[in-house]
Amino acid sequence: MVKNETSSALKIIPLGGLHEIGKNTCVFEYDDEIILLDAGLAFPTEAMHGVNIVLPDTTYLRENRHKIKGMIVTHGHEDHIGGIAFHLKQFEIPVIYGPRLAMAMLEGKLEEAGVRDRTELRTVRPRDVVRLGKHFVVEYIRNTHSIADSFTVAINTPLGVVIHTGDFKIDHTPVDGENFDLQRLAEHGEKGVLCLLSDSTNAEVPGFTPSERSVYPNLDREFGKATGRLFVTTFASSVHRINMILQLAQKHNRAVSVVGRSMLNLIAHARNLGYIKCDDSVFHPLHAVRNMPDEKVLILTTGSQGETMAAMTRIANKEHPHIRIRPGDTVLFSANPIPGNTIAVVNTIDKLMIQGATVVYGRDKGIHVSGHGCQEEQKLMIALTRPKFFVPFHGEHRMLVKHAQTAQSMGIPAENMIIIQNGDVVELTENAIRVGGKVPSGIELVDTTSSGMVSAKVLQERQRMAEEGIVTIAAAIDWNGKLLAKPEIHLRGVVTSVERSLVQKWVQQRIEEILTVRWSEFTQPGE
Amino acid sequence: MVKNETSSALKIIPLGGLHEIGKNTCVFEYDDEIILLDAGLAFPTEAMHGVNIVLPDTTYLRENRHKIKGMIVTHGHEDHIGGIAFHLKQFEIPVIYGPRLAMAMLEGKLEEAGVRDRTELRTVRPRDVVRLGKHFVVEYIRNTHSIADSFTVAINTPLGVVIHTGDFKIDHTPVDGENFDLQRLAEHGEKGVLCLLSDSTNAEVPGFTPSERSVYPNLDREFGKATGRLFVTTFASSVHRINMILQLAQKHNRAVSVVGRSMLNLIAHARNLGYIKCDDSVFHPLHAVRNMPDEKVLILTTGSQGETMAAMTRIANKEHPHIRIRPGDTVLFSANPIPGNTIAVVNTIDKLMIQGATVVYGRDKGIHVSGHGCQEEQKLMIALTRPKFFVPFHGEHRMLVKHAQTAQSMGIPAENMIIIQNGDVVELTENAIRVGGKVPSGIELVDTTSSGMVSAKVLQERQRMAEEGIVTIAAAIDWNGKLLAKPEIHLRGVVTSVERSLVQKWVQQRIEEILTVRWSEFTQPGE
Numbered sequence A, B: 001m002v003k004n005e006t007s008s009a010l011k012i013i014p015l016g017g018l019h020e021i022g023k024n025t026c027v028f029e030y031d032d033e034i035i036l037l038d039a040g041l042a043f044p045t046e047a048m049h050g051v052n053i054v055l056p057d058t059t060y061l062r063e064n065r066h067k068i069k070g071m072i073v074t075h076g077h078e079d080h081i082g083g084i085a086f087h088l089k090q091f092e093i094p095v096i097y098g099p100r101l102a103m104a105m106l107e108g109k110l111e112e113a114g115v116r117d118r119t120e121l122r123t124v125r126p127r128d129v130v131r132l133g134k135h136f137v138v139e140y141i142r143n144t145h146s147i148a149d150s151f152t153v154a155i156n157t158p159l160g161v162v163i164h165t166g167d168f169k170i171d172h173t174p175v176d177g178e179n180f181d182l183q184r185l186a187e188h189g190e191k192g193v194l195c196l197l198s199d200s201t202n203a204e205v206p207g208f209t210p211s212e213r214s215v216y217p218n219l220d221r222e223f224g225k226a227t228g229r230l231f232v233t234t235f236a237s238s239v240h241r242i243n244m245i246l247q248l249a250q251k252h253n254r255a256v257s258v259v260g261r262s263m264l265n266l267i268a269h270a271r272n273l274g275y276i277k278c279d280d281s282v283f284h285p286l287h288a289v290r291n292m293p294d295e296k297v298l299i300l301t302t303g304s305q306g307e308t309m310a311a312m313t314r315i316a317n318k319e320h321p322h323i324r325i326r327p328g329d330t331v332l333f334s335a336n337p338i339p340g341n342t343i344a345v346v347n348t349i350d351k352l353m354i355q356g357a358t359v360v361y362g363r364d365k366g367i368h369v370s371g372h373g374c375q376e377e378q379k380l381m382i383a384l385t386r387p388k389f390f391v392p393f394h395g396e397h398r399m400l401v402k403h404a405q406t407a408q409s410m411g412i413p414a415e416n417m418i419i420i421q422n423g424d425v426v427e428l429t430e431n432a433i434r435v436g437g438k439v440p441s442g443i444e445l446v447d448t449t450s451s452g453m454v455s456a457k458v459l460q461e462r463q464r465m466a467e468e469g470i471v472t473i474a475a476a477i478d479w480n481g482k483l484l485a486k487p488e489i490h491l492r493g494v495v496t497s498v499e500r501s502l503v504q505k506w507v508q509q510r511i512e513e514i515l516t517v518r519w520s521e522f523t524q525p526g527e
C-alpha cells in the first residue's frame, strides 16, 4: 500500500448500530474512496405501525455513490446483512466480501429481492486478505460468536490499522472447533493498532460469557427428563446451538422435524457448508413424526422471542395448522428474551403451560448463553490489540459509556476515546481522534407488504387513527346549499356510547345549520 | 356467627388478578351474600390503541348486585383500588372497608369521578374486625409491603377461616416500624385455617426479598456521590421509599421539590396520616429551587417506568416545561423496570445520559427492592397459617404453578390445591376444593379521553388502520350514473410512492369504468 503523504484523515461514519442494537452499517472513507462494513436492519418498535423493517438513512451513501469501492461483511446476522438487498436498489456496491455462511444467506436474500446481479459476492476464509480500492486492505480474523463463520477484521489504511471486532465473544471451547484467532490479534497489537472499534453489547455485564459448549450438559439433562414429545425453540441463526440440539436428538433417539422457514433455510445453508454435520436420516417432515411415539419426536422451531408469526408463538396461540400442544409435551426455550420481547415470551410460556406442556425457561436452567462477550472479554480484546484510540461500537448509549470506562480502567486515556452516535463523522489521524461533522442518520421505515417507505407523516396519521379512530362524512349538496340526501356517516375505531342513527341525526342537523347560516360565505369568492 | 347447617359451599371467584399482575378483584359468595375483596385496574398493552385503563368484566356482579354486602380493601395500590370508581357507576357497593391511606386515596378518586356519595367508606386499624352481611366477619392483620398501611385479611365464613394475604413481603425491619403481625397469622394457624390465598408475584425467585431498609445505605452512598443537582425517581406509591429519600435529603442538606401529580397526591395523604413524617420546610416549589445552588437541590419525580406522560420521561425527552437536564446532574432510578417497560426505561436512561446526567440504575446498585416476598417468605406464610387448602393468587400462570410447587414441597397435598383463572368459580367446602363453574371474565377497555368503553370491534378497526391506513373516496353521481365532479380522494396513513394526483386519476377512471359497465345492475332492483 502506498503511504499517502497528504494530511487526509480517515473518516469512520456509523450509519447504524450506535445508540441501539441493530442495523449495523459503517462507512470507512479515505480521500475519494469509501468502503462499507456490514449493512443490517433493525426491527420496528410497537409505535411504528405497519412497519416490518427499519433501515438507516443512506443519503450520505447515495450522494457519494461514486466513491464506494465495496463492502466487508463480518457475519450472517440480520443486523449485519439484512439491509444490503434494499441498499442495492439505491446505489451500487461493486463487490461484497464475506464469510461463506453469510454469503450463502445473502445470496438468497438478493435473489428474492431481484438484485442478485447488481453486485459481486466473494467468499473469504480465515486470514484471507482482500484489497478494496487503493487505500483499504482488509484481513479476516476468525472470531467466535453465536452464528458460525464469524469474523473480526483488521482494516489496513494509509494511516494505520483499524480493528473492527464485529460481534464476538471469546469462547475457548467453540462447538465447531474453530478457535478465535487470538494470535493474529496479538500480532497486530505487537505491531501497533491505530484504533479499535469493539462490540459493546454486554459492556454492563461483569465477568465472562460462558462457552456455548456449557449449554450442552444442561440441554442433555432436560432432554433426559422429557417423557413425551420434545419441542425446542432457539434463534434461527444460532448454528452452534442447533448443532448441539441435533446431536442430542440422536443421542436421545428422537426424530427431528424443523418448523419455521428461517430455521429451515439456515440449516440448509449450514449443512451445505459443513457447519452443521448431521445425517439426512435425522430429519423428518412434520407429517412423518406425527405417527411416531411421542418420546421419539423432537420438534425444533422458531419463535423463541414470541414473534407473532413464528411457529412456537402460533402453536401457543393454537393457530398453527398442524401442531397442537398436549399434556406430556416438554418445551425448551433455549434463548433469553431480548428486552422488549419479555412480555411476548412470558405470555407464550404461560399459554403453553396452560395447554399442559412442561416449559423449561429462565437463566437458572443454563440452556442459553449470550453470543457476545462480557467485560472480561472486552478487556482481553483491548489487552491483545493495544489500540492507541478506542471507539465503543454496537450498543446502546449506556453500554458504550460502560465500555469506555472499561477501556479507561486499562489505561487508555480519555482523550483517545469517543462515544459517538449514528451519523457522527469520526476523523482519525495518526495523532488524534475527533468528531468532525455529521451526516444524515435518521431511519427509513419499510412496510414490506406494500413495499414502500413509511414516512413520519404516514406514521403520525396511523398513530392518530389508532388512538382516536376516524369519522368520515359524505354529504351531497346542491348548488343552492341544500342537502340532496341524508349524509353518510362512517365511524371506524371510534368510541361512542350512542346509537349510530343518533350520530347520523346530529351530523345531519349540524350540516343543515351550517349550510343555512354560512352557505353564502362558502360560495361567495370563488364560484 | 351462626354456623350454617346447610351444605352450601363458599364460592371464591376472582374476576381479575389471576394469570396476570393487575386488576385484582375477588368475589366471596355464600348463600345469598357476596363480599368483594379489592377492585383494581390494569394498564393496557401496546396493541390496545387509545385505551388508558383495563377493567375486569363485571357482568357477574351486575347480575348479582342485590347480593353485594360490601367490599374489603387490603391496600392502596392501583391494581387493588383503581377499578372501584368505575364499578360504582354500574352497581352498588353499600360499604367499603379499608386502611386509612387506601381510603384517603380512594376518596379522592371517587370524588373526581363524581361517585363519592354512592358508597360509605370506613377506615380500619390493625386487628379491627368488621362484619359484612350475616356470613362474613373479616379481621385486618397488618402486613408489610411497598405501600404503607397494607393488610392481610382473615375472612371468617360459616365453613371456616379463609386467609387472603393481600400483597406482602415479610420485612422484619419495616421503615415505619409497623411490624407484620405474625402472631395473628400464627394464632389462625393454630386454630385452623381452611384455605390460604397467597400473593405469587415473586414465586419464581428463590430466597428472601431484602428489607426495604436495606435500600437506605445504598441511597445514602449515591446521595453522597452527587455533586450537582440530584433527581430521584421511584413509584409514586412507594411511601417507605419516599420517606427514606426525604430523610436523606435532610441529611445531605438538599431542598426537595416534588414533580408529578400522583406523587404530590400520595405525599399529601401520607403526611396527613403520619405515614410520612417530614417538616414543611423540606418541600419547595420548583421555581424556588431553581435559584438554589445545584448541590442543595433534590427533585423527586414520577416516571421510574418510562411512562410517556410522567415527569422524568418528559424531562428526558426535553418536553418538560420547567426542567432541562444539564451536565453535572445525577439521576437515581430507585425502581426496577416492570417487564414490558424495559425498553421505555432504558431509552429514558440513555437520553438522560446523552444530555450529560450521571444515571444510577440497575439491580447491582441496591437502590431498589421488591415489595413482594420471594419463595422463603411464601413458605413462611404457609408455615404460619398451616392451611388445609391452598390457592396461589396474584400472579401470571408460571408464578401460580411455581407457588403451588412450593406449597407442595411443604406437604400440602396436590388435591388440596388448585390453579385457577379469572372467572373460575372455586367451590370450597370443609372437605374439598374444586372449580365448579365459570362466570364471564373478559376485560373492559376504557378510553378515559372519551370516557367510553373500547369494544373489540373498535380495537380491530384501530389496529387495521394503524397497520394499513385508510383511503376515503367521495364521489357524487347523478341519476344517470355520471360523475358530477372529480371524486375526492383522501389518503391517511397509506404508504404509496406515487403522486396524489395520479391516485386521483386512477380512482376516477376506475369509478367511471364501473359506472359505465355496471350502473344498470346497481339501479335495477331497488330504485
Ligand SMILES: [Zn+2]
Pocket: A024, A077, A079, A080, A167, A394
Ligand atoms: Zn450484531
Ligand SMILES: [Zn+2]
Pocket: A075, A077, A145, A167
Ligand atoms: Zn451477530
Ligand SMILES: [Zn+2]
Pocket: B024, B077, B079, B080, B167, B394
Ligand atoms: Zn398488587
Ligand SMILES: [Zn+2]
Pocket: B075, B077, B145, B167
Ligand atoms: Zn400492592
